Every structure is written in structure tokens, then in C-alpha cells.
Amino acid sequence: MQTLRDVLSENIREGELYEPLGGDRVRCYACGHCCPISDGQAGVCKVRFNRSGTLYIPWGYVGGVQCDPIEKKPFFHAYPGALAYSFGMLGCDLHCSYCQNWVTSQALRDPAAVSPPMRVKPEGLVEQALDLGAKAIVSTYNEPLITSEWAVAVFQKAKAAGLVTGYVSNGNGTPQVLEYLRPWVDLYKVDLKSFDEQHYHQLGGRLQPILDTIRRLYQMGFWLEIVTLVIPGFNDSDDELKRMAAFLAGISPDIPWHVTAFHADYKMNDTESTSAETLLRAARIGKQAGLRFVYPGNLPGMVGDGENTRCPSCQALLIERYGYRILRYHITAEGRCPSCHGSVPGRWASSFEGQIASRPFLPTRRDRLSARS
């Protein structure tokens, strides 16, 4: 019987994000690990491997697809109400014990993570996204950086069809991968998990490549939003939250910061869920640091006005939300506040055209990808 590793080793092609190191060794720079890889070995992510001096990378499958409101990614300043057709492959360069997508991200590390891949072509994904009414197509669920060649192949078709493209990522990038992505990726969400080197070490990464990536993403003109899952006892101290907020505000006060509530998942089952009070404290810290848009998330209706977007100049209500639902929308066609005409940072449609879904859904049997690939 074929193992998952056997199946994945058939769905490959040569990568573009690597260089020879001499002999049969190569260096991959799809993510911040920059693995040197010997012949016959795989990188830390386990999905990119060296065979006789050629780096092979995942190709031609998805580990899952789902239709999400764009607010779930979360993007709050990019086409509110839009449907984001979301796909992922398998594998990750980190191994967070609280991962909410562990079934796909840890597929090659954890035998309990079982998510059979579906073979598909880029045009099959784009066609289904358009059929379902999506405005955006997003690489998510596993870490998209490690499968960037595939994402770019999908996004090239997607942009030709008029779709907006996005990454939902841990931000463990390199200058090379960001240059590679810049022509094809419009929106970029980074999960800033901590501001502590030791914490990142526990998750299998380093803090500095993530900070460098956040700075570069902003300078390169991606639309950038940041999420921090606030985990009691892990990253919720005033000191750590203040350092995160100061770092982001130092890049730009216009970067939206989502401070979202943790609930027990995967191997982190003995930690309490994040309270609304903790989220509101984190949001206050973000505002005090100078960030103009801070959103306490994952606790709909429990954080007062925190889910809404207000004009940073005159405080007029611009977007009212409940969870992923858009209740009111008042941004002008030019992306301005209708009261004071101040510019609101983001990527805005010329008008709000309603919301296809305010909660995630799976494509129906009739829409199955296998029929199109």
C-alpha cells in the first residue's frame, strides 16, 4: 500500500527557489530556515528534497479547499465581505503545538494527521473559485512559503482571470522568496506568534527572519495584516505585547493588528482559552503603541466596538462587523471616510456588493475539484 510520502513523492517538479552548493548539495531559500540539503535528504519541512543535486518541490495537488469569508483569513482592510477561495498543500516549516491546521501542516511528521491529497491543475482551482463567486484566492492551511512555486502557478492563472491573491503565512520568509512572490501576491497575512526568541525556538523557528519579513513585506507594497493568537501564559504578558505592538507601529501605524483568542487545540490542551478581558488589554496596548487599527478577534459580540473599523481621524463608523459578518459598510469608492474624507489604508472595492457567506463552507459534491482536474 502506498504511504503518504509515496503519493507526495510522485506529485513533484523541480523547484525554482534554490541554488547548488557544490557536489550534490543544494540550498533552499523558500523559507527562513535556508536549509542546506544533501543528496537523498529533505529539508526541515519534509516536502522539499534533494535528488542527485536537484531540489524537488510539491506540485499538482491540494490537501484541502474551502470557501471562507475574507474576514476569516483575517483580512479586515481588503475587500470586506468578499469570498476567499482557500487552498492548502501539506507540510510546514514549524511545528506549533497549538496548530489549528495540524491535520494538513503536520501530515508528514505526525501519523495522526491524515488528509489525503487531491490531484488538481491550477486552472481547476481558478475555475472553481470563479464558479463559487470568489473575489480572492488564498494559499493557506499549511505554510504557503514552502510551496511557493505551486502557489505562483495557481496565482498566475488567477490574476489572468481577475482574482485577487493572498498568502496566510507564518512569515518565516527570505528576501528571495518575497521577490519571487511580489508580482503574484496582493495580500499577505503574517502570524506573529511571539516576540521572544525562546518561544520561537519551541515552535521550530527563529524570531529574526519573521521580523525581517514583516518589514520587507511592508516596504515592498504587499497589503499586510498581522495576527497574534494571544495564548495565556505563552505570549500574553504586557511586556511581550508591548514589544510586538511597538515593533509594528515602528514600521507603520497603518498595519492592522488582529489579537485573537486561543482555544485548546492539537497538543496544547491544558491551557485556558483567552478571555475577552485579555483581548481588550492587548488591543489597548496596540492602540497605546500608536497602531490605528487593532482588532480583538474570535470572540464575536464580546469585545464591544473592537470588531468594527472606525475612521482614525474623526472616529466615524466605517465598517460594522459581527464575527465574519459585515453589518454596515460606509467606505467611499475612493477608499475614504464619508464624513471627513480622510484616506483609509487598505484595498477597497468601489462599492460593497453584499456578502456571499459569513461563515466557511465546503464546495458541494457538484463542484468537486476532481471533475475539473
Ligand code: SF4
Ligand atoms: S522550505 Fe524551508 S524548511 Fe523546507 S527545505 Fe526550504 S528552507 Fe528548508
